[in-house]
Each structure stands twice: as structure tokens, then as C-alpha cells.
Amino acid sequence: MAIEKRSVTRFELLMDAGFGAQKSGDILLSAFVAMGKYVYVEPMIPAEISPLPRSKPALSGVIIRLADFDITNIGNNSDLTIAAHEIILSRRLDDGEYNPQGIFLLDTGDREKNPESYEAVLKRCAKDGLNVITFDMDEASKAILQSIGGKGQNIFYLGMLSYIYNMDEDIVKNEIEKTFGKKLKPDVMEKNIGLYHNGYQLAKGLDLLRYQIDSTPREGDKILIDGNTALSLGVIDAGFKLFSGYPITPASSVMHTLARELPAYGGHVHQAEDEIAAIGAAIGAYFGGTPSITATSGPGLSLKQEFIGFAQAAEIPIVILDVQRGGPSTGMPTKTEQSDLLAAAFGSHGDHTKIVISVANVIDCFYAPHVARYLTEKLRLPVFIMSDFQTANSYKVISKPRLVQLNNVNDIPDFVLERFHLKRLPENIEMVLTLQSIPGTPGGMRRVTGLTTDIQGHVSTFSKASQRSHEVRNEKLHHVQRALTAPEIFGADTNDLLIVGWGSTRGAIEEAVGLAQKQGLKVSGLHLRIVYPLPLMLKEVLSRFKKVMSVEVAYGDALKPSPLALLLRSEALVDIQPLMAQATGRPVRPKVIVERVKEVLK
């Protein structure tokens, strides 16, 4: 059948956990990149290790957005879906992220296990007018599968996708060998390649529409990296020497990467007995002069709060990475959300003097640790790096970031600060305690405490000492406010509507504004990287727009503003409503933003 040329398309592969969907995703990604395409990958990971196969919770899949230009987000709807069985197909249909004109390839190998269930799902698709093509693996492939222990459908599907996306077979086979080569015996490898070929032939036989995405020659060095890996390497480049953590999804992979890498750069990874101990050890080490970072997600953030408050009072630097996931409570460990914003900015008891940096993409992930270390050491206040499940797990090809190899924070390059819309802080910033020497410094002996103290560090409950401590800590925060430059704006500087977001929604907002402008909609976008404190000119910036609305992956409704909307309302006195405040666990989609913008501007 004909090959259709596309500038951008999206597809997904849905399988049961444990059958290698993620591996197929990795191979596809590497192969597409080797062929010169731009790719953005979002894995769909179950919350359990081995959920019951053929059940909705078993879904393990991969969404791949493919383009001939640089893409910033996972996009809108999938044009093509391969599903290993009807149950996971119907689960994904519930999410509503498909192109109604798209193609659904449903493997009917499991049909006899539950024919009624298959019929029901097919009926549902027919009712919605969806184009479902069923297929069954050929007998030879089934025999191969049986001979290698029943797992290998992922490679078969890889073959199908290779045909559909007109991939260079040699490149894909090369990537298969790179991925499995060392682990598989030569005869098993040969059988896998057989499955790949058979999948390719089957797709050919189905006479499917094929897609062609042009290759773009890349200039300069490129790297392929996901958010959490970029962050881990950023931690090393920023000169941190201790990572102290406790296992928690989706932050753990940072600890895994650093456990392998950090010792080679002279650092340590400490797996603490709990979340509290993890930040306690990092604070202890930073008091000793060792740049230290802790990482957490969801419940771990709640547990760390008391120590975060302590670090403010005791003026001990500390960086906390929060890879946000669905909440409240245990919530959805493997789904994305941006609902920790207020807990980060205002979480611990008493007054709050913290800085909250967010990351919008993998390059931000690499440089956020540098900025966080700069701010925490200059101000001796806790600094948050806010990532989320989506950013942490998305893979992307980026130009190789310029290395900084930071030792002394005063040497942080301007381009890193500018990326986060920040100017250099003043040289001499007043501390609550004048003496800030590190242990080992003769004559510099000093004690720190969570109790209120006077300027010498003596415990004091006198009114003047308390008020002064608050003023000094808050003045540190004001230094950041004054150092913040105007936030990033997409589109015109003044307009009918402004949509604002922070962290991982940047790509979707930027793309949505571009799409909306093409349709003549009078909308601009604004994105915040440092989200607390906020820049001083923010009120003036927001006042240039007739209406301001937020886009957040966090719950909000007409009676309860979502976190960013709440923060901006209080800081800028602007009536900001959520344009989109969804807590579905799924990233926001540019086209959905555009639809909402249209409704609002009607």
C-alpha cells in the first residue's frame, strides 16, 4: 500500500507487563534516532511488578511521537495502536487519546481465552466507528514463541511497526542485537530475528497504510537521554558529592544511576532507612561542607517536611528533588501530576522561606542541579527541584549540553542562570548567624539549632531576635525575587488570553499557542521555571492580558483554584481560573488546550 508522508505522527504499543513492551520502545527509539528522526517517548508503566496478565492494571506500553522537527512534548492522539489483547485496548480507549480516524491493530491470539470479551470490545469499537484490524500471529511464529519460553511478541510487533513506519530493517536488527546480544544465545537471537521478520511480513500482508517521516540531518553532538538520567548527570556536573535517598517511585531511578556513577566522580550514594533519614544525612553532610542532594516523590515529600523547615532555621544548604506523581497519599506512583507545588513552597510548619525550581524538559533536568546548588549555598535556604513522572521518564534526543564541571558555586556560568531566568545574586547576603564556617575551620566553632537564635546563635525567645530572624530569612527570598527576570512568553506580549503553566507543561503550552495562532486565536503563553518565589514584575506582565488562565496537571475547579492558579492569584491579585486543571495522570495535550482556548475566546 501507499506510503503517506507525515511531518509528525504518534503511535503506541500496548502489552501486558513483563512481555517486553518497554524494551521494544527502547529499540524503536534508538532505531528512529539512528535514522535521523525526532522522537519523544513516554513509557506507560504499571504500578505493580507483575500484575495479572490480561487485566487492565497489567498495561505496560510505550507511546512514541515521531516527527521531522524537534518536538517538545508527547503530543495529542495516537494515529496507530498495536494492542496485544482486547482488555488493554479497551483500557486505553477509556483514556481517549486516539485519533478517531486512526488504526487499531488488535492481536486476536488470546481470543479463545475469552471470545465474549473480544466481541464486546470489537462491538464497542464498531459503535464508535473505529478502524480495528485484527490479526493473528502466523503458525511458524507461534512455534518459535513456544520454543523460547512464550515471550517474544514484542519483537514480532517490532517487525510490524518497522514495516508500517518504513524503517531501515538493518538498523532495527542492529538495535535488537545491541539490546539483547549479550544476554541471548545465538540460536535464541536467531529465533527473535525470525519473529521480527515474520511480524514485518504479516504487516505487509495486511496491506496497511505506511508512514514516511523525513529524516533531518543533525548538526553537532547529540545525546539520547531521559529526564531522570539527565538530572543524575547534572547532579555530578554540578559538583554534588552525596546523594542521599530512600527508594520511591518515580524518583528511584536517579538513585540507581548515581549509585553506579557517583563513586567514580568521588561521591557517595547513601540509601537511608527512611525518607526522613535520607534528608537528615544530606543536611548533616552539607553542614560538613559536602554538597548534598536528596530526592523523593509523593509521600516522601510529606515525611521530609520537618527537616526542610529545620534547614531554613539552621541555615544549612540542602537541595530536594521532588519527582511528582499522582496524589494525594499513595495516589498513582506511575502517573504524572503537578500537585506538590504548594507542599514544596509552603509545606513545613511555621514561616516558609524556600525556593522552588521546576524543570520543563530534559535539558532543564541537566542544569537544574547547578542552579539549585548555587541558590542553596548562596542563601542557605532549602531549594526544591520539581520534576514529574512525565519529564523523568520521557526520552528525547537533545544537543549535547555544554558541561560546567562546577566546583565553586560562584563560578556558575551566566547561561545556566539565564536558562532559569535568573541574574546573579548579590555578593554579601546577610545570614541570621554571622558565623557560617564549616567544621574543621579553626576558631570558627559554631552551633546551629532549629530554635530561634540571636545573631551569635544563642537560643533566644526574645521578640526582637525572632522578628529579625524572620526578616533576614525573608530578605534572602527577596534577593531571588529581585534577581528573577521576566518569565518566558510564547506569542504576543499583550493579548486577549494568556495561558500560564510551570514545569512539564511548557512543551504543550508552546505547541498549543503555535497551533492557536495559526487559527487566528488571540492567545499567548507564559511559562515559569522558578515558580517560588515569583518575579517582581509578574503582576505587570499578567496585567497586559485581558484574561489569564492556568494549565496544570493538578486538580482544580470553579470553586477551588488549582495550585498554580491559587499561587498566582495570591501573589498577583489577578483573577486566574484554571483553563485546564486535570488530574488524570496523563500529560496535557496541545490540541485539547487549543479546544479549551477556543471555547474561552468564543
Place this chain on the structure above:
Amino acid sequence: MTTPNNASPACATEITLKDLNTENPRWCPGCGDFGILNALKHFIVERQLKPESIVNVSGIGCSGRAPNYLNTYGVHSIHGRAITVATGLSLTRPDLSVFIHSGDGDSMSIGGNHLVHGINKNFNCVFLMYDNEIYALTKNQTSPTTRKDHPTSTQPFGSVLNALNPLTVALGLGASFVASTADWMPDHLGNTIKAAYDHPGFAFVHICQRCVHFDPTNFDLKSSSWYTFLKHANGIAPDNRLASKTETLEHDPADIVTAFKFAGAERRYFGLFYQDKNKPRYDEALRGITAKATKKDRSTLLDPYLI
């Protein structure tokens, strides 16, 4: 990280007790905490430890204030978490001497989990447990080590549980050093601190501490017949003033079975219960991993990710 230049110059002369003073401690007159503070000061002077190389770390409670009264480095941290702060320091700054000051509520109740893992990790520090068997700073509530039937402000009809025994807990957790002493026996307390300081690993020192304000009759200082000193060539010498007034018993600190017997007995025993100098140390192990790692240069950090 950078060190501000506002530290005063080092004094090259001998360290005296006076050098270790900061402000007058705000403990009740007669509190056992004074005895512990003084013993530690004497130890620092006797060994001529550099005050700048010492970090006292504490949690919350009357004991938590101790670091504020010693002119060394100090972190008065949050309730129950001193061990966590000390872990980070001990791991990254093996050149420093780390003392932890923690009460019975701080270490056996809110901080119990960290005590378990501090002992298990066996990182290098001296752990001083100020056991006054009561929550004092919060005003007389039952603690895990409060004796049964003793009335408190939260259990006015008498504490309902049997006291948790810190010594058997520590031994049961596999502590590499377990000693017990009391605030009112400066010689024994001093010798115990010495032995603990010289021990490589987590040295668990249990100290019977008088809370004269809330429980003045808990420890009978007029008589010595209610306790026994343990002695051994590898142990801690019985108190020079009190040894003659009560019994002393030979106990080999390598003998874990007898250690449990003494630790769990109704009677109080003071001395070194158990010591194992060869128990693996977490801080050493992690530094070993770093030392053994093939060094990489940050200039090639991203090269493995190139496509």
C-alpha cells in the same frame, strides 16, 4: 563549598576547660546533664582534641541542648533524628569526631528507627544516651524507659508498660559497643567516653541520668548496693570512688551471652557489656567503594550518551 572568612584565628595554645564554654547551660540546678557535659569536656581536654574537629549532634529534649553548651561545632537538630544527621557527617567527614546526644524519648521512641539503623550501620560515632526515664522538657510524660507504675502527667495512675531496656535493645540489634554508666560517677563516665571514642564504629553508651526536677528519687545516690561494676582487662575500670562501696564482677566484653544476662537483669550493671572491633562499618564501606572506583573525569560525563 566555600567557607566564609569570618572565623577567628586558631589558638595554638593548649585547650582548657574554659575554651569549651559557651554560655551557662539552662538546665535545672543539680540535673544529671551537667555531669555528662563536664565528663565530655574533661575528655576533650585530656585528649587535647581540637574543638574545631568535633561536631556534637543532638535531637530534642533536655539532652538536645548539650551541643549549645560546648564550644565545638554542633547541630541541635530535630526530635529523634540526630543519628541521621550524624550519618551524613560521619560518612563524608571521617576527619571529624562525631558525638551524638540523645535522650530516652528521642532515641527509643520517636527516633527508634534511626537507632536500629545507626547501630546496624555501625558508622563511626559516640552515641550518648541520656536516660532519665522520663520526658522532661515537655513536662513529665511517660517515656519508653519509664518504670512500670510510676505516675506521670500522661499516665497519672502509673505507667502502664514495662520499661524498654536500652541495653538489651542495643545488644539485640548487634551493636558493636555497648556500655552503661551514670552521670554521678565522673571517673567511670570519663573512662566510658574514652573507650567509646577509641572504638571504631557506633559506640552505644547508656547513661543513667538524673532528672532532679521530675523524678528526683529515681536513682538512689546515697547507696551503691543496687548496682554492680563490670570489669575486665579489655573493659572499663570500675569507678575509683564508688567501686569499693559495691560489688565488682569480671566480665569479658567478647562474651555476648553473659552480656545479655547482665543487660537483662533486674539489677543494674555498669561497665562494658560487649565490644566487637571488627564489625563492618557502613561509612568505611561506602568510602571504600568510592576509593576503589575507577576514576572518571567530568569532561567525558555525557560521552556514553552520544548518538
